[in-house]
Amino acid sequence: MNPFLQVERHGAVVMVRMNSPETRNALSEPGQIQEFVDLCAGLRRDQSVRAVVLTGNGKAFCAGGNIKDMQNREGIFAGSPYELRDTYRNGIQQIPLALYELDIPIIAAVNGAAIGAGLDLACMCDIRIASEKAVFAESFVKLGIVPGDGGAWLLPRIIGIPKASLMAFTGDTIGADKALEWGLVEQLCSAEELETEALELAQRIAQNPGHALRLCKRLLREGQHMRLDSLLELSAAYQSLAHHTQDHSEAVNAFVEKRKPNFKDQ
Structure with missing residues (x-):
């Protein structure tokens, strides 16, 4: 089985690509979660890494949880309420604890849709730049659930309580221009230039001690x-x-x- 995370080294910068384009890089497998945890543990130990870029392969950054698994109550969505609580705590909630708390600066290069847990994943990063084709949604409420991976803590700290409330209560999708206006992302560029721009920014950061x-x-x-x-x-x-x-x-x-x-x- 191919790894979910493709990792490349560019000097003091590490490029990480989520690589499940057929699922729009959905996050629903325990193995995917463990890859994030293991990656952060390795980066924490490697003092030569000074910046990280996180992006997705294909048309999406990350589409969040796998809705078919939700429908069938399979994978991380299986079990009793008590079992589900522990699945969240010991599963996807390990990503914000590992990624957000990593001491290395992280840039999210949002190449496409960042939906639900995918938006929250981008919010775990320090800086977000996006393709002009990117879209964003805190869409949990549309599925009758709540942000289970830290979005209710992360999103208001980036765009403020009123705008975060609007996104969380409606579940509506916003485009890249609105995301830039609201401060959710810091820069927009063409899809073709996104990785280059992200790497150049990471290299500027990595020039520092x-x-x-x-x-x-x-x-x-x-x-x-x-x-x-x-x-x-x-x-x-x-x-x-x-x-x-x-x-x-x-x-x-x-x-x-x-x-x-x-x-x-x-």
């Missing part, structure tokens, strides 16, 4: 639920670590000497 990127992302994450004074304490601790890295010294010396720095992730 890896330790600083990881600490900066962690501060941004922690700042969403900490008091200012607590965040300042954490910032001081992180800054003291950053000041004593070799890459900080190299960055300062390169700036003064007007040359390109040579970072070694040390």
